[in-house]
Amino acid sequence: MAKRNQKILVVDDEADILELLNYNLSKEGYDVKTASDGIKGVEIAKSFMPNLILLDIMIPKQDGIETCRQIREIPEMANSFVIFLTARSEEYSEVAAFDIGADDYITKPIKPRALVSRISALFRRESKKKKESNTITIGDLIIDRASYTLKNGEDRISLPKKEFELLYFLARNPGKVFSRDDLLQNIWGTNVYVLTRTVDVHIRKVREKIGDGHITTVKGVGYKFESNG
Secondary structure, eight states: OOGGGOEEEEEOSOHHHHHHHHHHHHHTTOEEEEESSHHHHHHHHHHHOOSEEEEESSOSSSOHHHHHHHHHTSGGGTTOEEEEEESOOOHHHHHHHHHTTOSEEEESSOOHHHHHHHHHHHHHHHHHHHHTOOEEEETTEEEETTTTEEEETTEEEOOOHHHHHHHHHHHHSTTOOBOHHHHIIIIIOTTSOOOHHHHHHHHHHHHHHHOTTSEEEETTTEEEEOTTO
8 A cells, every 4th residue: 555545643632743743744655634632533533534543642522542442433444553642651551552452552752753664564564464364264253354354153243453363363373372472473563562461351352252262271371272162
């Protein structure tokens, strides 16, 4: 996908940050729109349909966590990237961000060149995955990486982006045990700092949706997908 076709929405209540990011991202060839509060951010997202959202946590009217939750409920936005930008580095903020479906978490002050590099890496990784995409069928589960769809028998199941990628990765390697660090590197990437607890939370959520019999815990090691689950 050419940069000119990639759209980025920046939601932050600091005018200087909006101006800084708008300038640097536009210079890179991205189509950029901005919003200064959470409600406006959701409103713009519905019409703009960005490929990526840069989202501050502490924003007016509704915080970034709630804003992300509402954006993730827009069907067309299920596969868009969300990167949280925040001055807050407390663990609970980071956990909440990834639990709600964030792809990355960056603390302020923002370094524009580093941010642009991370965004480019996300898009490159996504492009590579699409080229390698295929369908996995295990029992009643049909996991289609090309369309990000999951069926369990006749039921169509909706999974947020990271939950889907986690399930797809494990199902593509049935019987193989992966540590939490393995899963972090393969799903979130090496450039993103994510707590290992995030993996446990995502595994729990996937199990809630597909049943407990598919993904098993190997005590003291990690997780594996049971092909006969």
